[in-house]
Amino acid sequence: MGFGVLGWDLGLGFDVFSLHIDTARGWRGGQRQVLQIVVGLRAIGHRAALVAHPDGELLQRMSEGHDLIPIATRGEVDLAAAWRLSRIIKRLVPDVIHAHDPHAVAMASTALSIVSPVPKPALLASRRIVSPMAKNSFSRWKYSQIDCFIANSQATRDRLVAEGIPGGKIRIVHEGIDVERIVRLAAANVHAEFFLPTHAPIVGNVAALVPHKGHHHLIDAAALVVRDVPDVRFVIVGDGELRESLERHVRDRHLERHVFLAGFRSDAIELTKGFDVFAVSSVTEGMCAALIDAMAASKPAVATRAGAIAEVVVHGRTGFLVPPRDHAAMAVQLVTLLKDEKLRQRMGEAGLARVRATFTVERMVEEIAAVYAELAGRRRAADTVNLSADG
Numbered sequence: 076m077g078f079g080v081l082g083w084d085l086g087l088g089f090d091v092f093s094l095h096i097d098t099a100r101g102w103r104g105g106q107r108q109v110l111q112i113v114v115g116l117r118a119i120g121h122r123a124a125l126v127a128h129p130d131g132e133l134l135q136r137m138s139e140g141h142d143l144i145p146i147a148t149r150g151e152v153d154l155a156a157a158w159r160l161s162r163i164i165k166r167l168v169p170d171v172i173h174a175h176d177p178h179a180v181a182m183a184s185t186a187l188s189i190v191s192p193v194p195k196p197a198l199l200a201s202r203r204i205v206s207p208m209a210k211n212s213f214s215r216w217k218y219s220q221i222d223c224f225i226a227n228s229q230a231t232r233d234r235l236v237a238e239g240i241p242g243g244k245i246r247i248v249h250e251g252i253d254v255e256r257i258v259r260l261a262a263a264n265v266h267a268e269f270f271l272p273t274h275a276p277i278v279g280n281v282a283a284l285v286p287h288k289g290h291h292h293l294i295d296a297a298a299l300v301v302r303d304v305p306d307v308r309f310v311i312v313g314d315g316e317l318r319e320s321l322e323r324h325v326r327d328r329h330l331e332r333h334v335f336l337a338g339f340r341s342d343a344i345e346l347t348k349g350f351d352v353f354a355v356s357s358v359t360e361g362m363c364a365a366l367i368d369a370m371a372a373s374k375p376a377v378a379t380r381a382g383a384i385a386e387v388v389v390h391g392r393t394g395f396l397v398p399p400r401d402h403a404a405m406a407v408q409l410v411t412l413l414k415d416e417k418l419r420q421r422m423g424e425a426g427l428a429r430v431r432a433t434f435t436v437e438r439m440v441e442e443i444a445a446v447y448a449e450l451a452g453r454r455r456a457a458d459t460v461n462l463s464a465d466g
Contacts, residue, residue: 090120090121090122091121091170091171091444091447091448091451092121092122092123092124092167092168092169092170092171093116093121093122093123093124093169093170093171093172093173093447094123094124094125094126094163094164094167094169094171094172094173094196095109095112095113095123095124095125095126095172095173095175096125096126096127096160096172096173096174096175096179096182096183097109097125097126097127097128097131097133097175097176097179098127098128098147098148098176098178098179098182099128099131099133099176100128100130100131100132101131101132102132102133102136103283104203104250104361104362104363104364104365105175105176105201105203106131106132106133107364108175108201108203108250108251108364108439109125109127109133109175110133110136110137111251111252111253111436111439111440112173112439112440112443113125113137115436115437115439115440116440116443116444118440119440119441119444121444122142123142124142124143124144124167124169125137125142125143125144126144126145126146126160126163126179127143127144127145127146128145128146128147128148129145129146129147130147144163146159146160146182148178148181148182150178151177151178151181151213151214152181152185152213153181153182154185156182157181157182157185157186157189158186158189160182160183160186161186161187161189161190162190164186164187164190164192164196165190165192168192168196169196170196170197170447170450170451171196171197171198171199171447171450171451172187172196172197172198172199173199173200173201173225173447174198174199174200174201175201176201177208177209177214179200180200180217180218180221181213181217183198183220184198184216184217184220184221185217187220188220197222197223197447197450197451197453198220198221198222198223199221199222199223199224199225199446199447199450200218200221200223200224200225201224201225201227202224202225202226202227202231202234202235203227203231203250203361203362204231204359204360204361204382205228205230205231205234205359205360205361205381205382205383206234206359207234207238208238218240221244222244222450223244223245223246223446223450224240224244224245224246225245225246225247225248225443225446226245226246226247226248227247227248227249227250227361227362227383228247228249228361228362228382228383228386229247229383229386230382230383230385230386231247231361231382231383232245232247246442246446248439248442248443248446249362249386249433249434249438249439250361250362250364250367250434250439251434251435251436251437251438251439251440252364252367252368252371252430252434252435252436253435253436254371254427254430254431254434254435254436257344257348257368257371257372258371258372258427260344260345260348260372261345261348262345262348262349262372263342263345263346263348263349264349265277265279265310265346265349265350266349268346268349269308269310269335269337271308271335272306272308274306275306275307275308276304276306276307276308276351276352276413277307277308277309277310277349277350277351277352278297278300278307278308278309278310278350278351278352278353278354278409278413279309279310279311279312279346279347279349279350279351279352279353279354279369279374280293280309280310280311280312280313280353280354280355280356281311281312281313281343281346281347281353281365281368281369282311282312282313282355282357282365283313283314283315284311284313284314284315284316284317284318284321284336285315285316285317286317286358287357287358287359287360288313288356288357288358289356289357289358289379289381289399289400290311290317290321290356291320291321291324292356292358292399292400292401292402292405293309293311293354293356293402293405294309294321294324294325294328294330294334295328295402296354296356296402296403296405296406296409297309297328297330297333297334297406298328298330299402299403299406300406300409300410300413301330301333303410303414304410304413304414307333307413308333308334308335309330309333309334309335309354310335310337310346310350311334311335311336311337312337312338312339312340312343312346312347313337313338313339313343314338314339318336318338321336322336343365343368344368344372347365347368347369347372347374348372348374350369350372350374351374351412351413351419352374352375352376352377352409352412352413352419353365353366353369353374353375353376353377353378353394354376354377354378354405354409355376355377355378355379355384356379356402356405357378357379357381357382357384357399358379358381358399358400359381359382359399360379360381360382360383360384361382361383362382362383362384362386362387363378363382363383363384363387366378366384366387366388367387367430367434369426370387370388370393370394370423370426370427370429370430370434371426371427371430371431371434372423372427373423373424373426373427374423374426375393375394375412375418375419375422375423375426376388376393376394376395376422376426377394377395377397377405377408377409377412378394378395378396378397379396379397379398379399379400379401379405380396380397380398380399381399384396387434388426389425389429392422392425393422393425393426393429394412394422394426395408395411395412
C-alpha cells in the first residue's frame with residue numbers, strides 16, 4: 076500500500092493512538108478492512124493496537140506485527156472478556172477505541188463502564204450493513220455509549236439516522252482496497268482450475284453462502300442465461316451455511332455442467348481476474364468489498380441495487396444494476412455483457428478508473444485518521460478545560 080506520501084496535519088500537535096476490536100473468527104470483507112486500517116495507520120506513523128479472536132483469521136494474518144491482543148468473546152454479553160479488555164484499556168490508555176462489529180461494541184462499552192478511565196477514550200463503531208440494529212435494552216444501551224459511528228456509505232448513514240442516531244454523530248468513510256496490488260496480480264486460469272471448456276465465458280461471484288447474498292436468485296438467473304449463451308459457466312467462490320441447499324438447487328435446475336460452487340478460496344481475487352463478468356445477487360448488502368475488487372480487476376458487473384451497491388456501480392457505465400430478487404432482469408443484463416466483448420472491456424476500464432478515484436485504501440485510512448484526530452482533539456481540549464477549572 077502506497078502510504079509514503081500520505082499524512083494529515085490538523086494542527087493538533089499529537090499522534091492518535093487507536094485500539095481496534097474485531098471479534099470474528101472467519102475472514103470476510105470486514106476483517107480485511109480492519110487489517111488494512113491497522114496496517115495503514117501504522118504506515119503513516121500512528122500507533123494502532125488490535126484486539127481479535129485468538130483463533131481468528133485476522134489475528135493469524137497480523138501475527139508478525141506488534142500490539143496484538145487475543146481475546147475471545149462468547150456472545151454479546153461476556154463479562155469475562157469485557158473485564159480483560161478493561162485491564163488492557165487501563166494499561167494502554169488509547170485515545171480512541173474503534174469497535175468493528177456489534178459484539179466488539181458490546182465488549183468495548185462494557186469494558187469502559189468497568190474501568191471508567193480518565194481521560195475516557197472516544198468510542199467509535201463501524202457500521203457496514205444496511206439493516207436495522209437490535210432493539211433489546213442491552214443493544215440500545217451499548218449503542219448509546221458510542222461517540223461516533225463510521226458508516227461505509229450514504230445508505231448505511233441513512234439507516235442509522237432512521238434508527239434514531241443523530242446525523243452529527245455519523246461520519247461516512249467509504250471502504251478502500253489496495254487497488255494497485257490487484258492490478259499487478261496475475262489472473263488465475265479459471266478454465267484449467269475447474270476443468271471448464273477452454274473458450275467458455277465465465278460469470279463469477281465471490282460471497283459467503285448465506286441468505287442475504289441471494290445465491291438462489293443467481294442460480295435462477297443462470298438457468299435463463301444458458302438458453303441464450305449455452306457454453307457459459309458460473310463459478311461461485313465462497314462457503315457457508317447454504318452450501319447444501321444451493322447444491323440441491325443446482326441439481327433441481329439441471330445446471331450441474333454450468334454452475335460450480337468452488338468453496339472458500341484464498342486466491343479469490345486472482346480467480347476474479349479470470350472471470351469475464353462479475354455478478355452480485357445480494358438482497359441486502361453494504362458496500363460489497365468483492366464487487367470493488369472486481370472493478371479493480373477491470374471486470375464489468377451485474378449487481379442488484381441492494382444496500383449501498385448503487386453507490387459503487389454506475390449503471391450503464393461500470394456495469395448494470397437490477398432490482399434485488401429479480402433473476403430475469405439479472406439474466407437479461409448478463410446476456411448483454413456476455414455477447415458484447417467491447418462493452419465488457421469498456422465497462423471494465425471505467426470500473427477500474429472509478430475505484431482508483433473513490434475506493435483506495437490510502438484514502439480510507441486518511442479519512443479515518445482524520446475522524447480519530449477530531450474526536451481525540453475534542454477529548455483533549457475538554458480535559459484541558461477541566462484541569463483549568465480544577466486549578
